[in-house]
Amino acid sequence: MPGCHLDLFFIIFGLQLPFFSSCPINCVCYPSPMTVSCQAHNFGAIPEGIPEISERIFLQNNQITTLLRGHFSPSLVTLWLYSNNITFIDPATFEGFDNLEELDLGDNRYLRALSADTFQGLSRLHALYLYKCGLSSLPTGVFSGLHSLQFLYLQDNHIEFLQDDIFIDLVNLSHLFLHGNKLWSLHQNTFRGLVNLDRLLIHQNQLQWVNKYAFHDLKRLTTLFLFNNSLAELQGECLAHLSALEFLRLNGNPWDCGCKARSLWEWLRRFRGSSSNVICESPDGMEGRDLKHLGAEDFMHCLSSESLHQIKTHTYSTTHQIAHKGHHSHHSSKEKGKDLDLGLHQNEPAAPPDPRPGSRKPGKNCTSHKNRNRISKTQLGKSMHDLQDYVPDYHHKFNFDTVPTASTKRKAKCTRRTPNRVPSGVQQAAGNRCDGVRVSLLLFLLVLAVIVR
Numbered sequence: 135m136p137g138c139h140l141d142l143f144f145i146i147f148g149l150q151l152p153f154f155s156s157c158p159i160n161c162v163c164y165p166s167p168m169t170v171s172c173q174a175h176n177f178g179a180i181p182e183g184i185p186e187i188s189e190r191i192f193l194q195n196n197q198i199t200t201l202l203r204g205h206f207s208p209s210l211v212t213l214w215l216y217s218n219n220i221t222f223i224d225p226a227t228f229e230g231f232d233n234l235e236e237l238d239l240g241d242n243r244y245l246r247a248l249s250a251d252t253f254q255g256l257s258r259l260h261a262l263y264l265y266k267c268g269l270s271s272l273p274t275g276v277f278s279g280l281h282s283l284q285f286l287y288l289q290d291n292h293i294e295f296l297q298d299d300i301f302i303d304l305v306n307l308s309h310l311f312l313h314g315n316k317l318w319s320l321h322q323n324t325f326r327g328l329v330n331l332d333r334l335l336i337h338q339n340q341l342q343w344v345n346k347y348a349f350h351d352l353k354r355l356t357t358l359f360l361f362n363n364s365l366a367e368l369q370g371e372c373l374a375h376l377s378a379l380e381f382l383r384l385n386g387n388p389w390d391c392g393c394k395a396r397s398l399w400e401w402l403r404r405f406r407g408s409s410s411n412v413i414c415e416s417p418d419g420m421e422g423r424d425l426k427h428l429g430a431e432d433f434m435h436c437l438s439s440e441s442l443h444q445i446k447t448h449t450y451s452t453t454h455q456i457a458h459k460g461h462h463s464h465h466s467s468k469e470k471g472k473d474l475d476l477g478l479h480q481n482e483p484a485a486p487p488d489p490r491p492g493s494r495k496p497g498k499n500c501t502s503h504k505n506r507n508r509i510s511k512t513q514l515g516k517s518m519h520d521l522q523d524y525v526p527d528y529h530h531k532f533n534f535d536t537v538p539t540a541s542t543k544r545k546a547k548c549t550r551r552t553p554n555r556v557p558s559g560v561q562q563a564a565g566n567r568c569d570g571v572r573v574s575l576l577l578f579l580l581v582l583a584v585i586v587r
């Protein structure tokens with residue numbers, strides 16, 4: 135309804151309302167809360183005359199290139215700048231913006247770099263959009279102090295590496311979108327501190343290895359997407375930290391379903407949520423099979439002298455008489471009931487957040503081959519028994535060849551959100567709902583008329 139916009143424009147400017155005298159040309163302004171809407175007008179720079187008291191500013195779909203200190207004022211709560219051509223953000227642009235809650239800088243492909251101070255002090259910020267910004271790295275500390283942040287969109291950049299603890303202050307983060315980047319590894323402390331994370335999307339990267347403890351803090355994670363990466367191996371122990379997990383996608387990776395896949399296979403068999411297929415690419419003879427549908431017999435040959443030795447140490451360590459030290463010490467934490475109970479066993483320690491003091495391989499990662507062949511006869515027996523109740527019928531409920539609805543929404547939200555993300559009271563700004571506008575305008579004009587008299 136483009137006519138709507140025009141009506142509004144003529145009414146406001148035609149009457150020359152004193153309150154709107156400072157509304158920028160080609161923008162539309164609304165009071166309480168003060169809102170300035172300037173989207174899609176080919177602005178090459180932040181327009182002059184934005185009222186200081188503005189709380190919402192919509193500047194998306196223009197050609198704005200730089201953001202400088204003084205362009206906006208600290209009363210700002212919501213700022214949309216997506217789909218511009220921002221190449222530079224002065225690190226002081228948002229200094230002291232205590233009220234800022236939502237900052238959308240997405241789809242500014244030439245941005246490429248951020249200063250570490252850019253978001254400093256934005257303690258109320260709850261959504262930060264940086265998707266499609268051509269970022270190849272993130273400066274250390276760029277998210278520090280963002281204690282209120284709940285949504286962080288970093289997808290579709292060129293990020294290759296995430297420093298340890300880069301998200302450490304984001305205690306309230308719920309959604310972290312990192313898909314469509316160039317990440318190739320996840321470290322032990324990459325995600326440290328994300329204790330409230332609900333959804334972690336890292337699909338469409340180049341992940342080759344994931345540290346065994348990479349997910350140790352993600353106790354509330356319900357959704358993990360790792361599809362379309364380069365993972366040949368992922369230890370079940372990695373996933374065992376994720377006690378709230380419900381949706382897992384691992385498809386589109388070159389899975390090696392040899393003996394080293396057994397811990398993942400075991401974990402998948404116990405997993406009660408829904409998971410994608412896990413199609414094997416190797417070894418010979420396994421290609422095209424789904425790891426989830428392999429049986430205990432497929433891992434039978436993995437029982438070697440090493441694992442027989444482990445059965446002994448298992449018995450030994452669970453008697454709590456002595457801490458097993460020696461050549462195979464790095465296996466001991468797993469044997470303390472974890473393989474069977476995934477850390478839920480009351481008397482046994484859950485998956486340790488850090489390597490044990492006695493661990494010989496603190497840097498060991500999930501692509502390590504050290505833990506193959508660990509399965510006991512009891513486990514095999516239990517596995518066979520469990521197999522019947524397992525094989526859940528999730529295929530009907532969730533089709534994992536398509537992205538689940540929730541994230542489709544979220545993803546769509548990132549690229550074209552105006553229609554379904556209009557803040558209450560500013561329907562006008564999106565230009566897609568006019569009835570409410572007309573009514574409130576009429577009321578407003580009535581009040582004005584009274585005042586003028």
Ligand SMILES: *[C@@H]1O[C@H](CO)[C@@H](O)[C@H](O)[C@H]1NC(C)=O
Nearest residue numbers: 197199218219220221243244
């Ligand atoms: C956006 O900025 C880049 C870098 O300054 C420039 O090369 C490009 O032409 C600009 N794009 C548009 C559409 O103005």
Ligand SMILES: *[C@@H]1O[C@H](CO)[C@@H](O)[C@H](O)[C@H]1NC(C)=O
Nearest residue numbers: 257280281282283305306307
């Ligand atoms: C996290 O969010 C809750 C509620 O949204 C808030 O009460 C709490 O203060 C936030 N935590 C921090 C550290 O800001």
Ligand SMILES: *[C@@H]1O[C@H](CO)[C@@H](O)[C@H](O)[C@H]1NC(C)=O
Nearest residue numbers: 337338361362385386535536
């Ligand atoms: C995985 O990536 C390939 C190539 O990049 C693409 O064709 C395919 O659609 C992707 N798969 C999914 C499930 O997105």
Ligand SMILES: *[C@@H]1O[C@H](CO)[C@@H](O)[C@H](O)[C@H]1NC(C)=O
Nearest residue numbers: 343497498499500501502503
């Ligand atoms: C992780 O394991 C893989 C395969 O064994 C190895 O290539 C890689 O270097 C290891 N990375 C670390 C940090 O240990």
